[in-house]
Amino acid sequence: MDKMLYIAASGASQDFLGTAVRANNLANAQTNGFKAQLEQARAMPAYGEGLPTRVFAITESPTNNYASGAMIQTDRPLDVAIQGDGWFAVQDANGQEAYSRNGSFELGPDGQLKDSFGRSIIGDGGPLVLPIPLSNINIASDGTISVRPQGAPETVLEEIGRLKLVNPEVRDLERGQDGLFRRTDGQLATEDAVVYVRTGMLEGSNVNPVEEMVNMINLQRHYEMQVKLMKQAEDLDMRGNQLLRII
Structure with a gap:
């Protein structure tokens, strides 16, 4: 349950960061000369003492869309x-x-x-x-x-x-x-x-509002999935504690 909760919480926090990038693009859809930010998420190992049994998600904006606007x-x-x-x-x-x-x-x-x-x-x-x-x-x-x-x-x-x-x-x-x-x-x-x-x-801005909206919806759905995983981890933990009480 610990691994499951850690991974889900890490992913949910990074979904927030990805949403912020997309929201910034949408906010500048009418800004002259604005270049859209690109974002991506990837898994990173958790470094430190002990065995590498944990990974965490990281959201980054590695580059921008440098195409000319209209x-x-x-x-x-x-x-x-x-x-x-x-x-x-x-x-x-x-x-x-x-x-x-x-x-x-x-x-x-x-x-x-x-x-x-x-x-x-x-x-x-x-x-x-x-x-x-x-x-x-x-x-x-x-x-x-x-x-x-x-x-x-x-x-x-x-x-x-x-x-x-x-x-x-x-x-x-x-x-x-x-x-x-x-x-x-x-x-x-x-x-x-x-x-x-x-x-x-x-x-004009080179932001594609429809594409940004679709990406925001996907990020929000992914966040909801992570929250459900955290809730499932909590339920499994509670049931495990109940079994220990019986024993």
């Missing part, structure tokens, strides 16, 4: 989507460089270019700051940003910077608690000249 046309000049592979460089809450696919940009009152979460967008020389006021902005396919200063002729465009577009190997990336990606070795990714963007477009 392209959404907005015709907004500050909406930018990466074509194919690549990432935008942004500044996280600690002022460090991280990477995102969210191309929904906004212009702050001080002219700083930020994403929809308020994170500064990084360019060639650091966070991008546009001259204020301006009457027009254009982001080329290579990430070059040009503006027409207020009052200048329509034919006058002034280049003010370029988005830092990178394309590190996905096996070298890990997702942080803030949803941003960083290199596992702590190094900064270098700019990649072959990463291109499309203006007036946004990349």
Whole structure:
């Protein structure tokens, strides 16, 4: 009964963790540029003194689904989507460089270019700051940003910077608690000249809501099965104690 209870309790706790991963994916089904987390469960031996008579379950998120999401046309000049592979460089809450696919940009009152979460967008020389006021902005396919200063002729465009577009190997990336990606070795990714963007477009989430719902239902049913096993172990233990009293 001890083995049965241990295995069932271990599996039930990991079902909770798997459900949390799937629930997070569902919650971000409408988040621009979101990459779905993958999860899997496997058995692990319990190390320590004595014989290896116990195993426990472990739920892990070994990687992410890096496929591109659907392209959404907005015709907004500050909406930018990466074509194919690549990432935008942004500044996280600690002022460090991280990477995102969210191309929904906004212009702050001080002219700083930020994403929809308020994170500064990084360019060639650091966070991008546009001259204020301006009457027009254009982001080329290579990430070059040009503006027409207020009052200048329509034919006058002034280049003010370029988005830092990178394309590190996905096996070298890990997702942080803030949803941003960083290199596992702590190094900064270098700019990649072959990463291109499309203006007036946004990349949607690559989460498949139906698939995530099915996986959540399966995890919940598996959890219920583990609870029944724990109840069965309790019943067997009680009957065993009753037999001992008779003897």
